[in-house]
Amino acid sequence: MAESESGQDKTEEPTDKRKRDAREKGEVARSKELNTFAVTLGGAAGLLIFGGFMAETMMDLMRMSFSLTREMVLNQDAMGALLLTSGKMAIWASQPVLILLFVLSLIAPIALGGFLFSGSLLQPKFSRMNPLAGIKRMFSLHSLTELLKAVAKFFLVLIVAVVVLAHDREALLAIANEPMEMAIIHSIQVVGWSTLWMAASLLLIAAVDVPFQMWQAHNKLKMTKQEVLDEYKNTEGKPEVKQRIRQVQREMSQRRMMAAVPEADVIITNPTHYAVALKYDPEKGGAAPLLLAKGTDFVALKIREIGVEHKVQILESPALARAIYYSTELESEIPAGLYLAVAQVLAYVFQIRQYRAGKGKAPDPLKSDLPIPPDLQRDS
Known part of the structure; x- marks a missing residue:
């Protein structure tokens, strides 16, 4: 040998x-x-x-x-x-x-x-x-x-x-x-x-x-x-160095994500374990709302805090929050199966804005049973 x-x-x-x-x-x-x-x-x-x-x-x-x-x-x-x-x-x-x-x-x-x-x-x-x-x-x-x-x-x-x-x-x-x-x-x-x-x-x-x-x-x-x-x-790099690089990358990604939360139209929560921030801008040619931020537990809490600080509308819809969290990547459009449910949420948010601006009446409460396809539903 x-x-x-x-x-x-x-x-x-x-x-x-x-x-x-x-x-x-x-x-x-x-x-x-x-x-x-x-x-x-x-x-x-x-x-x-x-x-x-x-x-x-x-x-x-x-x-x-x-x-x-x-x-x-x-x-x-x-x-x-x-x-x-x-x-x-x-x-x-x-x-x-x-x-x-x-x-x-x-x-x-x-x-x-x-x-x-x-x-x-x-x-x-x-x-x-x-x-x-x-x-x-x-x-x-x-x-x-x-x-x-x-x-x-x-x-x-x-x-x-x-x-x-x-x-x-x-x-x-x-x-x-x-x-x-x-x-x-x-x-x-x-x-x-x-x-x-x-x-x-x-x-x-x-x-x-x-x-x-x-x-x-x-x-x-x-x-x-x-x-x-x-x-x-x-x-390939030493394991501890690679782990540190991944940690830094995650931190940078989270900072970019948190910086985008103030631009959101609505934050949908679980209410405590999940949080997703959506934005819809039809003037830029977007076919569907984009997911700006998402997280669980501590990250979800941080998203809610930033949303409150910048006066972003926060709504509770546990089933919809879980469905968006598991089915959509950051800076990506939501799947087609969630178009109707998210459209109802955004319509409700826009009606609230009109009401607060004194241009309309108070909207009816948002329905709790939003239409979510079975293949996109996630258990709590």
């Missing part, structure tokens, strides 16, 4: 943040054996596919290089031009195989760890210059594993090479008796097939190394319980 520097066991799976941070640092699973297998196999395949073209181009190069006239031998400029032409032909002959190897050298790492460019990998690490740390790495478990892989790879390739060469012994000896053109083509074919079989033997090493590298990278990212807790605190 992996241990951290503090001695605690790394028993927890890595978090998403831990994985993202590791990827940004370039710490992903990579397998050198997979890269070696892909490049070697691609080189062998390239020799078999493009071997004929390479052989013909190289034979043309040899004919041109060894077919020199007296004038060319004595002309220094001609020799320089011949050398330049020979170089171009050599590059042109090997270009298909080189391009194939370049593509495979990019695809192999991407196939395991995905495409990744990390600037942190380019930064110098002076800790690697420490001789003691270097000696420690030489005798680490990782170095031992790499040594065992190298030894296994050496013997495996050696055995396959001996078997392949023994199998192709007669073909290799026959090359000496073939014409030069046929001998060159035959040599490339033998080298290509021999390399292909030796590359195929590396598949066994890569098949073992790839899962091991994935397991090792995952095991390296595992965390202790304390690391998980610390990361949660750093990303």
